[in-house]
Amino acid sequence: MKTTHRDNWRVVISINPQYTHVRISALGFTGLDSDLDGTLAGTPFELTVVPRRLGDFGGVSMGDQLVSNDVDGDYRRRCEQMLAAYLREPHVRSGRVEVDEEHRCSHCDMRWEELTAAEAADDSTNIDAHSSEGEPVCCDKAIDEFRAERGIPMPNWAGGAA
Ligand SMILES: [Zn+2]
Structure with missing residues (x-):
């Protein structure tokens, strides 16, 4: 079956430099003498913020799987909390949580x-006349599983007359 792997959770925020009273110190240039600070100018720009790893406790670092039963859910919640906090800042115009997703077969x-519907109807790409849109293409087990779930006749893997 199709499994989803998520990685590289991140928060992307759009900074609006033109917002009234946004100073360079708002971007983390802390400790600046007021004479050395200044008002931001320019068009909105995006920043990407990578969250601290779940297993990173400062001095101690462990694998994410060791500290969480729900790694994806915990990263999602952490990123959503970060985003909510950033959006309360006046110079943050908008934001979103992003993640890379990759789908793999649990068998192979x-x-x-x-x-696709066209490939399922095409004898050069389908397995047999029972192929339908959405049928996996990677391995026999995935195809058998797909068909079993839907009550579709199984392919004749042994070859010969069906
Ligand atoms: Zn497969």
Whole structure:
């Protein structure tokens, strides 16, 4: 079956430099003498903020799997909390949580690909006349599983007359 792997959770925020009273110190240039601070100018720009790893406790670092039963959920919640906090800042115009997603087959670990409606109808790309849109293409087990779930006749893997 199709499994989803998520990695590189991040928060992307859009900074609006033109917002009244946004100073360079708001971007983390702390400790500036007031004469050395200044008002931001320019068009809105995006910043990407990578969250601290779940297993990173400062001095001690552990694998994410060791400290969480729900790594994706915990990263999502952490990123959403970060985003909510940033959005309360006046110079943050908008923001979103992003993650890289990759779909793989639980049987063969290949990248998950499915037949399109056109490929399912095409004898050069389908398995047999029972192929349908969404049928996986990576391995026999995935195809068998897909068909079993839907009550579709199984392919004749042994070859010969069906
Ligand atoms: Zn597979």
